[in-house]
Amino acid sequence: MNLRATLLLAVQALVRNKVRSSLTMLGIVIGVAAVIITVAIGAGARVSVQQSIASLGSNLIVVQPGSVTQGGVRTGFGGASTLTPQDGLAVAQLPGVAAVSPIVSVHSQVVAGGNNWQTQLTGVAPTYTYIKAWSLASGRFLSESDVASIAKVAVLGQTVVSQLFPNGSSPIGKTIIIKGSPFTVIGTMTALGQSGMGQDQDDVVLIPYSSAMERLTGLTTVNLLMISATTAAQVNPVQAEVTALLARRHRIVPPQPYDFQVRNLQAFAQAASSTGAVMELLLAGVAAVSLLVGGIGIMNIMMVSVTERTREIGLRMAVGARARTILNQFLTESIVLSTIGGVIGVVVGLLGTVLVAQLAKWPTLVPAGWVFASVGFSAMVGIFFGYYPAQKAANLSPIEALRFE
Amino acid sequence: MSDVVEVRGLRKVYPMGDDEVVALGGVDLSIAKGEFIAVMGPSGSGKSTFMQIVGMLDRATAGTYLFEGNDVAKFSDDDRADVRSRRLGFVFQSYNLLPRTSALENVELPMVYAGVPPEQRRDIALEKMDIIGIKALADHMPNQMSGGQQQRIAIARSLVNDPALILADEPTGALDTKTSRDVMRLFSDLNAHRNITIMLVTHEPDVAAFAKRIVTFRDGHILSDIPNVERAA
Incomplete structure (x- = not known):
């Protein structure tokens, strides 16, 4: 058979x-x-x-300023004002680093026509969309020349768009007032939804970090440096190099404590x-x-x-x-x-x-x-x-x- | 030319606890080509055991069995299966047709195992069904046919490989008198006109009367072996 x-x-x-x-x-x-x-x-x-996790930026490394001690009282991390955009530029030169963005955060009221809204103003570099793996919904994102010219331009998160422009008209080209200064809306971001911690990630207005420093905080320092390593495998070496570079730039001699802290999200991702x-x-x-x-x-x-x-x-x-x-x-x-x-x-x-x-x-x-x-x-x-x-x-x-x- | 079947001193013993039951106690018998032999006897006489051994469905305990001159004791199980498919034809009391399978496919079945190519099977099956006079039933299912018709299908099935011997085990046991007679006449015709060798097992004298030779078994031995004068002529 x-x-x-x-x-x-x-x-x-x-x-x-x-x-x-x-x-x-x-x-x-x-x-x-x-x-x-x-x-x-x-x-x-x-x-x-x-x-x-990728949207958090899985290859993400965050540099926070360290704590300072004033009269015996130590502030937490971020208390010191030690990170500068120049630190960011130096970090960007390191091998294994794909992109760097200084971050300046301010909570403030934003007004557009008859509507106003308390929101997060975040000063960022043009690399921010890459680092956050976040794409534009309309218009254009901030450019290097916006940063260089300290331009009064803004890109809105979807929550802000719906709060300030409730009738559904396109916000592109409209003017919003931030702390008395008129900013022109040049783009909107796609909706990200809630973060892992339950925050509304779309409740944000992105502006050039130079403009945020100049017009909102008046400081020469930034709140954070966000660094994206080229690959997941590069995260740990880059973290080490960033630590060494910043220690050199900030002239820290052991046993003096670092005035910054470098962290990554790999443990969380894993x-x-x-x-x-x-x-x-x-x-x-x-x-x-x-x-x-x-x-x-x-x-x-x-x-x-x-x-x-x-x-x-x-x-x-x-x-x-x-x-x-x-x-x-x-x-x-x-x-x-x-x-x-x-x-x-x-x-x-x-x-x-x-x-x-x-x-x-x-x-x-x-x-x-x-x-x-x-x-x-x-x-x-x-x-x-x-x-x-x-x-x-x-x-x-x-x-x-x-x-x- | 050797006989189709030649058995000498054939014994079959079944163990039963410490005791043993002798089903066949030394049987000598030859069946020549062209014979039509009826094996008779009451139940327990050993006639069914004899048929099963001759049909290679069972093995003897002792004695020799030559089938067409070959010693069956030397056959493996696969050899015996091959002989059954190519050289033997079986007809059973209960027809044993495959259910939900057309008459034609039932007739073709032995050829499937004999390795006949599918194209030829149909032609051969139809030819044999024509001989039996049931070609018109080719597409019928077993449950659409009468007992007589089913038994004819089974007879056609036993013929398809041109067997050396057809073994019919109480082929009329489930049929009424008239149908029984028709079926027996068919066996007679096949034997008389086509020279087909037939061994019939029955306990009914009317049925045995169609054979040319009648062998009677009793208690595992042959009691009598006589030509049927009426038909042997």
Whole structure:
């Protein structure tokens, strides 16, 4: 018996029992669909965690001014006014640094026409969009010449746009008043939503850091330096180099404490992504159990089928089927069932994934590897759980099988 | 030319606890080509065991069995399966057709295992069904046919590989008197006009009367082996 003939025999037998065949397949269909859907949800969750970490800037290094001691009282980090835009320019020259932006933060009222709004004014460099992985919704972002000319231009976050321009008109080209100075709106940012800490990240007005220093704070120092390393692997070396460079620039001699602090978000990113991986594994584990149950269902039905078809097996043996041929036929039936079930399961799983994404608004992602793995695994389920019943069929004595009532 | 079947001192013993049951206690019998032999006897006489051993569905405990001159004791299980598919035909009391499978496909079944190419199977199956006079039933399912029709399908199935011997185990046991007679007449015709060797197992004298030779078993031994004068002529 060649492979084609065996396959034909198996398919014929399955087609003759359509209801039983489809019910048997159902277990595998549900198992595989469950694997696909849960993995898609798990992977989607992981990717969205990764994206939100990336939006924080996963390669991000933050330099804060250190604390100062005045009359025995130590301020916290950020209390000292020691970081300057020039420090930022020097850091930008270091290898492994992709971009640097000084950050100047001021809380202030902003007025546009008849509307006013308390918001966060942030003085930044043109590199800020790159560092934050934040894109423009309309207009243009701040340019190097805006910084150089201390221009009175502003880019608005979506919350500010809706508060100051509630009628939906485009804010581009409009004038807003910040601490008495008129600024021209040149662009708006896309909505970021809440940060990991629950802050509204869109409640912000971005202006050149030079303008913020000159017109709002009146200081020559900045609140922060945000540094983006070229790759995640560069974060730690860059952090070390930045520390060394700033210590040199600030003429700090050990054991004198540093007047700044350099931090990165990698620990946070790692914790978040490993949590995601554990979640994904957990979901896949649950799904694998349902696939296992599907496999046991196949074994169950195949056992019933062998008993029910005992006389058929006896007859096949009497008219010349070898034991091996009977084994192959039943094994093939089970493999065909589970593989077709697996393929249908993938289709159902993909549809289910789309449905989940649409209805629950959950991010989903179907890794192609899992699709092939689940079809392959269900075929293996067919072999594994089909072997015992097939063996049982092949070992029947033809005489007893023919007498079986 | 050797006989189709030649058995000498054939014994079959079944262990039963500490005891053993002797089903066949040393049987000698030859079946030549073209014979139509009826094996009779009450239940427990060993006639069914004899048929199963001759049909290579079971092995003897002792004695020799030559099939077409070959020693069956030396056959592996696969060899025996191959002989069953190519050289033997079976007809059972309960027809044993595959359910939900057309008559044509049922007739084709032994050829599937004998490795006959699919294109030829159909032609051969239809040819044999034509001989039996049931070609019109080719597309029918077993549950759409009468018992007599199903048994004819089974007879056509036993013919497809041009077997050296057809073994019919109580082929009329489930049929009414008239249908039984029709089926037996069919066996007679196949034997008389196509020289097909047939071994029939039955306990009904009416049915055995169609054979040309009647062997009666009792308690595992042959009680009598006589030509059927009426038909042997």
